[in-house]
Amino acid sequence: MDYQPGWQGSDSLTKRVLFQVHWFLGITTGLVLAVMGVTGATLSFEDEIQAWMAPSVFAPGIPLIRDLTPDQIIASAETDHPGYRVTYLDWQVSREKSHAVFLTAISGKDRVRGHVDRAEGTWLGTGNAAPVFETLTRLHRWLALPGNGNGIGRQITGFSAVALIFFALSGFYLRWPSRPLDWRNWFVLDWRKTGRNLWRALHVTIGTWVLLFYLLSGFTGLWWSYGWYRQGVTSALTGKSSPGGGNRRGEASVEAGPAIDAAWRAFGRETRGRYAQVGITTSRTSEGASVQFDALPANARHMRQIDKYTYDVTTAERTSFEPYDRRPLGVVVTQSVYELHRGAFFGIAGRIALLLTSLSMPLFTVTGFLLYLSRRKKKPRRQHRLAGSERPADLLVAFASQTGTAELEAHNAASALALGGVRAEVVPVGKLTAESLVAAGTVLFVVSTYGDGEPPDMARGFASRLMANADADLTDLQYGVLALGDREYDDFCAFGQAIDTWLARAGASPLFARIDMDRDDDAARENWHVALRGLGAGEGTRGQATIAYEPWTLVARHALNPGSDAATAFHLRFKPPSHIEPDWQPGDVVEILPCNDPGRVEALLAARPSDDEVATISGTLREQLDRLILPKLSVGLDQIDTTALHPLPPREYSAASIVADGSLDLVVRQVRDPEGELGIGSGWLTAHLPLGATTMLRVRPNPAFRVPNDAGPLILIGNGTGIAGLRAHLRAAEHQGAFGHWLLFGERSRRHESFFDDELSAWQATGVLERLDRSFSRESACGLYVQHLVIQHASEIGRWIEGGASVLVCGSLDGMAQSVDVALSDIIGEDQLASLSEVGRYKRDVY
Numbered sequence: 001m002d003y004q005p006g007w008q009g010s011d012s013l014t015k016r017v018l019f020q021v022h023w024f025l026g027i028t029t030g031l032v033l034a035v036m037g038v039t040g041a042t043l044s045f046e047d048e049i050q051a052w053m054a055p056s057v058f059a060p061g062i063p064l065i066r067d068l069t070p071d072q073i074i075a076s077a078e079t080d081h082p083g084y085r086v087t088y089l090d091w092q093v094s095r096e097k098s099h100a101v102f103l104t105a106i107s108g109k110d111r112v113r114g115h116v117d118r119a120e121g122t123w124l125g126t127g128n129a130a131p132v133f134e135t136l137t138r139l140h141r142w143l144a145l146p147g148n149g150n151g152i153g154r155q156i157t158g159f160s161a162v163a164l165i166f167f168a169l170s171g172f173y174l175r176w177p178s179r180p181l182d183w184r185n186w187f188v189l190d191w192r193k194t195g196r197n198l199w200r201a202l203h204v205t206i207g208t209w210v211l212l213f214y215l216l217s218g219f220t221g222l223w224w225s226y227g228w229y230r231q232g233v234t235s236a237l238t239g240k241s242s243p244g245g246g247n248r249r250g251e252a253s254v255e256a257g258p259a260i261d262a263a264w265r266a267f268g269r270e271t272r273g274r275y276a277q278v279g280i281t282t283s284r285t286s287e288g289a290s291v292q293f294d295a296l297p298a299n300a301r302h303m304r305q306i307d308k309y310t311y312d313v314t315t316a317e318r319t320s321f322e323p324y325d326r327r328p329l330g331v332v333v334t335q336s337v338y339e340l341h342r343g344a345f346f347g348i349a350g351r352i353a354l355l356l357t358s359l360s361m362p363l364f365t366v367t368g369f370l371l372y373l374s375r376r377k378k379k380p381r382r383q384h385r386l387a388g389s390e391r392p393a394d395l396l397v398a399f400a401s402q403t404g405t406a407e408l409e410a411h412n413a414a415s416a417l418a419l420g421g422v423r424a425e426v427v428p429v430g431k432l433t434a435e436s437l438v439a440a441g442t443v444l445f446v447v448s449t450y451g452d453g454e455p456p457d458m459a460r461g462f463a464s465r466l467m468a469n470a471d472a473d474l475t476d477l478q479y480g481v482l483a484l485g486d487r488e489y490d491d492f493c494a495f496g497q498a499i500d501t502w503l504a505r506a507g508a509s510p511l512f513a514r515i516d517m518d519r520d521d522d523a524a525r526e527n528w529h530v531a532l533r534g535l536g537a538g539e540g541t542r543g544q545a546t547i548a549y550e551p552w553t554l555v556a557r558h559a560l561n562p563g564s565d566a567a568t569a570f571h572l573r574f575k576p577p578s579h580i581e582p583d584w585q586p587g588d589v590v591e592i593l594p595c596n597d598p599g600r601v602e603a604l605l606a607a608r609p610s611d612d613e614v615a616t617i618s619g620t621l622r623e624q625l626d627r628l629i630l631p632k633l634s635v636g637l638d639q640i641d642t643t644a645l646h647p648l649p650p651r652e653y654s655a656a657s658i659v660a661d662g663s664l665d666l667v668v669r670q671v672r673d674p675e676g677e678l679g680i681g682s683g684w685l686t687a688h689l690p691l692g693a694t695t696m697l698r699v700r701p702n703p704a705f706r707v708p709n710d711a712g713p714l715i716l717i718g719n720g721t722g723i724a725g726l727r728a729h730l731r732a733a734e735h736q737g738a739f740g741h742w743l744l745f746g747e748r749s750r751r752h753e754s755f756f757d758d759e760l761s762a763w764q765a766t767g768v769l770e771r772l773d774r775s776f777s778r779e780s781a782c783g784l785y786v787q788h789l790v791i792q793h794a795s796e797i798g799r800w801i802e803g804g805a806s807v808l809v810c811g812s813l814d815g816m817a818q819s820v821d822v823a824l825s826d827i828i829g830e831d832q833l834a835s836l837s838e839v840g841r842y843k844r845d846v847y
Contacts, residue, residue, distance in 0.1 A: 018170045019475075019507055027372055029163040030365035032143065032156060037361025039140035040217070044342040044355050046133050054127030057115050059096050067095070067118045070280055071261045076121030077101045081112060086257065089280040093273070098124055141224065158225030165218035167364075168211050174505065175204045175471070200473040203367040206360060213343075213357040220341040237330030257282040258289035263311035267293050270309075270318065274298075279306070282313070289313045302344035304336040371473070394422050395442035395535070400429045400459035400495070402450040403589050403652070403702045403845075405519075406484050410446040413482075416529075419538025429462045430838035434469070438476050442511070444535075448484040449495035457844050458704060459495070461834035467502045475507035480535075481514040482528055492516060511535070519649075549593055550577055551694035555663065557686070564752035567670045569721055570686045571656075573663040574697070582659050586728035587705030587808075587845065590666060591650045593696040594684035595626040604630060651681030654810060654845055655699060656724035658731050664699065667724035667755075705808070705845040709736060713770075713805040715797060717820055719746040719786050722811025723755045725845045729808060730759075734768045742771040742800065744793070746786030746816070748778040786811075787819035794827045801828055806841040817846040 042049070051058035068076070074086040081103050090100035098115040105111070115124040138144040142153030180186075189205045191198075222229045234240055260282060267278075279294035293309040300306075308322040324332070339345040343354030395417075399410035407428075414424040429447065437443060450456045455463045466472060481503075483496020493516035500514045512531045517524035529537075556573040576582045601622060628645040657665035670686050671679035678687055689695055705725060707714065714733070716726040723745065733741060743760070747753035753776070763769040773793065775784040790797060801807065807824065809817055824842070825833050836842035 019174055022167065022170045022174065023368070023372060025163045025166060026364075026368040029160045030368055032160045033164055034362040034365040035143065036140055036157060036160060036221075037358040039136045040342070041355045041358035042136055043133065043140060044344075044351055044358070050127050050129045050133065053129045057124045057127040058098060060098055060117060060124065065119050068121050069261045070264050071259050073099055073101070073116055073118070073121060074257065077103060077114075077116050077123065080123040083107075084110075084112060087281070091278045091280055092118070093276050093278070154225060158222065161218045161221040161225060164214055164221075168207075168214045168218065171204065171207050172211055175208070176505065199367045199370045201471045203364060203371065204471050206363065210357040210360060213354060216340065216343075217354070217358070220337050223337045223341070234334050237334055238328070239330075258291070258313040260291045260313055262316040263291045263313050264293075266311060266316040266318070267309055271295065275307075276300075290319065301347040302336065302339040304332075304339045304345075371475075395424050395444065396432075396436075396440045397424050397426045397444045397446060398429045398432055399426065400445075400447040400456045400462070402448060402456040402458075402704045404700055404704065406446050406448040406456070407703060409482065409484070410444075413444060413446065413528075413532055413537070416532050416537040417535060420533075420536040422536040428838075429459045432462060432466065434466060434472050434474065437474055441476065442478045442535075444480045444482070445496070445499055446482045446484070447496045447499060449491075449493060453491045453494050455495045455498075456704065457837045457842065458840075461838040463495075463498075464831070464834050467498065472502075472506040474503060475509075477503070477506075477508040478511050479503050479508050480511040480531060483514060483516045485516060485518060487518050492518075547698045547700060549591075549696040549698045550580055552576055552664065552697050553694050554685075554689055554691055557691060560667070560755050561752045564749065566748050566753070567672070568686070569667060569669040569753075569755070572666045572668060572685060573657075574666070574695075575663055577694075582664065582699075584655055584659060584664070584699040585701070585706050586655070586658060586732045587702050587707070587725060587843070588655050589700045589702045589845075590653045590655050590664065591698050591700055592653065592681060592685065593627065593650055594648055594681045595688070595695070596628075596630055596648070596680070597678070597683060597688050598626075600630060601625045648680055652847075654705075654722070654725035654728070656727045658728055658735060660735050661731065664697075665724070665727075667721045667727075669721050702845070705810075705843050707806055707808070707840070707843070709738075711806050711841075713800065713803075714741045715800055715805050715807045716741060716743045717745075717786060717790065717807065717809045718811040719816045720811050722809075722816075722845075725810035726808065727756060727759070730763060730768060734763065734766070739767040740770045741768060742773075742805075743769055744773045744775075744786055744789045746775040746777060746784070746789070748776060750774075750776045750779060750782075785819070786816060787823055790820055790823040790827075794823070797824075798827045801836070801841075806843070807836065809842075809844040809846060811846060813846040817844060 070089055070091065074089060077086050078084060083106055084103035085106060086101050087104045088102040090102075092099055095118070097118075099118050100113065100115050103112040114126050116122065117124055135144065138148065140157075142148055142151060142157055145151050145153030145156075147153065186208050187205065189201055223233070224230075260280065264280075274297065275295040276298040277296040279292075279296075281292045281294070283290055283292070289312075291311050291313050293311070294306040295309060296303065296306050305324050307324050308320070309318060310320040311318050327335075333340070336345050343350035343352075346353075397410045397414050397417075399406045401407040401410075407426075410426050414426045417424045424444075429445070432443075447459065448456055454460075481496050481500045483493035483500075485493030485496070496514060496516065500510070504510070512534065515524055515527050515531065517528065552574040554572060555575050557570055560569045560571050562568070604625065605622070627648055629648055630645075653666045653668060655664060656667050657663060666685070668682050668685050671682045673679065677683075684695070707729065714729060716729060718726050726743065726745070730741065730743070733739070747755065754774075760769065760772055764772055773789050775786050775789050776782045777785050809820055811817060821833070821844075828836075833842060
């Protein structure tokens with residue numbers, strides 16, 4: 001029962017490498033990105049801020065008189081700036097705003113930008129905030145370092161943009177939660193956390209919020225850092241080798257421009273006031289002079305959403321028209337990189353989003369440095385603790401067990417470590433928290449898998465509370481995992497694999513590669529011993545001794561459902577050998593070493609050749625064949641190598657009695673294969689083992705289904721042969737004088753499957769059972785399964801649990817136990833049910 005399948009794991013080496021690169025780049029580029037984020041956020045609203053700080057420049061409030069023409073504006077600006085030519089005029093249609101002009105020196109590369117009064121042509125300047133924004137621009141683009149765009153600053157900011165892209169992608173990969181479809185795992189920030197856990201929660205959760213925005217900022221920021229990147233993107237999107245879109249500001253000729261008023265009047269007649277802003281650029285070619293009007297509609301989302309008109313300045317005729325909405329998407333993107341970079345491409349909402357995400361950049365720098373410094377500070381403390389002066393234990397051994405095997409292995413490991421002077425504390429995983437894991441420093445996990453690839457019940461809260469937490473930070477933890485499983489299942493040792501994956505994702509460091517171990521896997525067990533010795537364990541011991549098998553005598557066996565059309569279930573009673581004192585508790589597990597059908601053994605022996613060398617079959621060989629997995633009967637004895645045959649695996653059953661009963665009782669249902677042959681375990685116990693004969697068995701403690709004497713009222717739920725484990729608890733309750741329990745039980749028919757009906761009636765009469773509810777699925781008057789009883793009595797079950805009752809479930813996993821678990825989750829909530837498991841008030845023995 002303890003060795004079952006579960007979740008699959010994956011190699012964590014990639015995550016560890018990514019994590020190391022992530023934090024290394026964080027401490028080297030974090031400050032640069034913080035500066036770029038704050039300056040970029042400010043620059044994204046530069047025009048609005050400057051207009052607010054200098055309204056007399058941007059919106060001077062002109063009298064209601066006729067505007068100057070473009071030629072008059074250009075002439076006035078050039079008169080105020082001898083030696084300069086206007087290369088670009090930004091015409092504002094709204095009469096509340098002034099025009100902006102860009103001038104370039106006739107000789108040299110000097111440039112001037114400022115505003116001109118639209119009615120009088122007076123030079124208004126740039127406003128008192130212009131020097132500040134010039135400095136912010138230099139900081140944002142190249143950290144204001146010498147050389148400007150040609151210096152080292154541009155290389156640093158370019159590399160930082162690459163780092164930002166890596167941070168976003170690697171952070172997304174590293175924090176991938178175990179339940180990725182639950183949006184809360186990605187976006188919900190738990191403000192109850194404090195200290196290091198809060199820093200990491202802020203770092204990873206807010207990082208998820210801003211992930212797409214940072215990718216946008218990073219990929220567009222590279223446009224101005226690397227020419228090869230700009231050329232490559234442009235070629236990929238447009239098929240051209242360089243960005244298109246016409247002349248950029250300041251790239252026109254610095255010769256005296258042609259008169260453009262005629263073309264301007266023609267443009268006005270054609271467009272009839274459809275535009276709110278027009279950028280005017282003149283150019284000269286061998287074919288003549290032309291003027292381009294970049295017209296921005298009033299409802300445009302961003303400044304590059306322009307329609308382009310070109311006019312011949314001599315004839316005032318339009319020579320070309322390029323509307324925005326007819327351009328290919330690739331051209332639109334390459335012409336709008338700046339608007340994408342500041343979020344304006346998506347309208348005012350995009351600008352605000354980029355503003356907020358850019359302002360959050362220092363948060364990641366601060367939290368990243370705090371996490372790094374915390375990690376550095378914790379290392380000496382952990383070494384001091386491992387020296388033995390701070391805590392009584394050097395490490396923790398945490399177990400997750402359903403039937404006791406993993407718990408036994410955990411105690412064995414602690415005993416072996418103690419022989420080497422290493423102090424180990426054994427704890428159930430349900431008691432672990434992220435804080436206790438970090439404080440421990442070193443933890444060994446010994447875990448089994450239960451049911452259909454699930455954690456043992458005692459670990460359900462651990463799985464839902466910690467393993468589902470994508471924000472867990474365990475970078476200071478060293479760990480090892482021993483995963484117990486059964487190779488007969490497809491998902492072998494899967495819960496152990498899931499723990500290993502989660503720990504690696506949380507940044508913990510493995511002490512050794514995860515060990516997956518079947519019950520008889522000698523190689524894996526040796527690897528486990530080697531790992532323990534590497535941690536200082538002593539030699540020559542496995543800790544606790546394994547319970548030995550003993551010959552118990554079958555003294556009674558009778559069918560519980562004679563005449564039923566279902567498989568026959570038997571009640572068996574065993575007596576112990578005289579030399580042992582029986583000792584078990586309700587909930588414990590009985591392991592039987594079965595033997596083969598004697599008829600099959602004899603048939604195999606009868607197929608032997610008549611050669612004298614093999615004519616005499618010793619009793620030793622017959623005994624060997626009794627306990628080995630036999631080949632097909634068509635194989636002769638001369639072809640059998642008994643050393644190559646595997647022993648029959650033990651079969652496990654729930655104890656159905658208590659020591660005071662004087663016998664060890666089992667309830668076993670016959671199982672048949674598709675050919676109609678009885679199963680090995682059920683066939684041996686119900687058909688082949690003679691009354692009065694002995695079979696080898698042992699009773700193994702199963703803490704996962706035990707309850708203390710003072711547990712209070714029990715809600716016992718089960719079906720079929722699950723009555724065995726529930727009967728043992730009820731017999732113990734009767735023996736102790738504990739009353740007031742509730743049994744909900746399901747079977748096929750009242751006539752044939754009213755198992756232990758006399759006992760149940762007697763317990764009702766004495767008050768051991770306060771309530772008894774039974775369902776019979778094959779009866780038309782009932783037609784219910786036991787899970788339906790749970791749903792019917794949901795409110796009462798909820799009140800019993802609220803009043804302190806414990807819930808025990810015993811029977812089939814498929815169908816019954818899974819459906820009961822869902823029903824209980826609906827009644828009290830999934831988190832509360834997991835909490836009941838952790839504190840021992842919800843226990844299951846299902847198969």
